[in-house]
Amino acid sequence: QKEVEQDPGPLSVPEGAIVSLNCTYSNSAFQYFMWYRQYSRKGPELLMYTYSSGNKEDGRFTAQVDKSSKYISLFIRDSQPSDSATYLCAMIPFLYGGSQGNLIFGKGTKLSVKP
Amino acid sequence: GAVVSQHPSRVICKSGTSVKIECRSLDFQATTMFWYRQFPKQSLMLMATSNEGSKATYEQGVEKDKFLINHASLTLSTLTVTSAHPEDSSFYICSAWGSSYNSPLHFGNGTRLTVT
Numbered sequence: 680q681k682e683v684e685q686d687p688g689p690l691s692v693p694e695g696a697i698v699s700l701n702c703t704y705s706n707s708a709f710q711y712f713m714w715y716r717q718y719s720r721k722g723p724e725l726l727m728y729t730y731s732s733g734n735k736e737d738g739r740f741t742a743q744v745d746k747s748s749k750y751i752s753l754f755i756r757d758s759q760p761s762d763s764a765t766y767l768c769a770m771i772p773f774l775y776g777g778s779q780g781n782l783i784f785g786k787g788t789k790l791s792v793k794p
Numbered sequence: 795g796a797v798v799s800q801h802p803s804r805v806i807c808k809s810g811t812s813v814k815i816e817c818r819s820l821d822f823q824a825t826t827m828f829w830y831r832q833f834p835k836q837s838l839m840l841m842a843t844s845n846e847g848s849k850a851t852y853e854q855g856v857e858k859d860k861f862l863i864n865h866a867s868l869t870l871s872t873l874t875v876t877s878a879h880p881e882d883s884s885f886y887i888c889s890a891w892g893s894s895y896n897s898p899l900h901f902g903n904g905t906r907l908t909v910t
Contacts, residue, residue, distance in 0.1 A: 722800065722887045722901035723838070746857050754819065769899070782899055786837040 682706050685768055685785030694794050698755040702768035702785045705749065709783075712744050714753045717787065718766045726766075727753065758792045765789045782784040797822065798890050800902025807878055807909055815873045815905045817888030823868035824890035828899075829861075844871040844888075866903040878909040 685702045692698055700714075711730055715723035727742040729735045729751075735742045741754040751770070755762055769782040799818045807813050819828055825846045830838040842863055843851040850863035860882075862874040875882055887904040 711898070715901070720885070720904070720906060722798075722889075722904040725898055725900060728898040784838050 682783050683768065683770065683785045686788055687786050689789040689791060691791045691793060694758060694760060694792055696758050696792070698758050698762070698790060698792075699754040700755075700766050700768075700788050700790070702751050702770075703749055704751070704770060704783075706747065706770075706772070706783075707746070708772040711771050712742070712751050713769045713782065714740075714742055715767040715769060716762075716768060719764075723767055742768045750793055760792045760794050797900045798888065798902040800888055800905055803874060804906045805908070807907070809909055810877055811877055812874055812876045813878055813907060815875075815886055815888075815907075817871045817873070817890070817902050819869045819890045824871075825868060825870040827845060827865065828889055829863065829871075829873050829889045830887045830889065832887060833905075838887065841873075844873075846871075875907065878907070880909045883907055883909045 680734045683702055683704045699720040713725060714727040715777050717723045719792045727735060727737060727740055729742050729744050732744045743752040751768060755764060765787040768785040771782050797820050799820055801816045805813055807883045827844040829841045830843060831841050832838050840853050841856045841861060842853060844863045844865040846865045846868050852858045856871050860876055862876060865871040885906055887901055887906050891899055
């Protein structure tokens, strides 16, 4: 079993729909969870960043972490064509301020929002 | 705004030549930077961890003599692809942790390398 599983899609939704993106993981030591958005031929852009379980909201985006189920989600409300991108989940047990460690990434879900 | 700057964004070179890619942390010091490679429709693959003032740590299967990493200052890491071949054509991305202890990882905008 891979450490992080993410459905690669593609996922196609109409404009205005609520999008749900998910990742599951196997390592119970993960505590920091991030969602990145990557447009074609660009580097990943940090969208949301959460620590431990719970919800975090930022505008149209909501990140959820359920550590008991080892399951994280990113919800996008009122989706727009400009949200069309690949969304990568990432997680790590600890943040060391750069002294060590690196993120474990999901493979990314390609999202397409149709006008 | 961007906290990690990467240059160039795109480069085309002939087979056998070397290419240098720069990664800079903006407004903060990064003792550690990471270099990734991404092939089309694939996820990010960590190549190496760049440590300021010391040798880089390479992931298994990555040739350290081919992918030279230099982290000479706290704001700059460089990746040099030596004697490039067409199979080295890929999207190379660097990243760095933010300035505070629990800051997440930020990425540069990537460099599209095409070897002809």
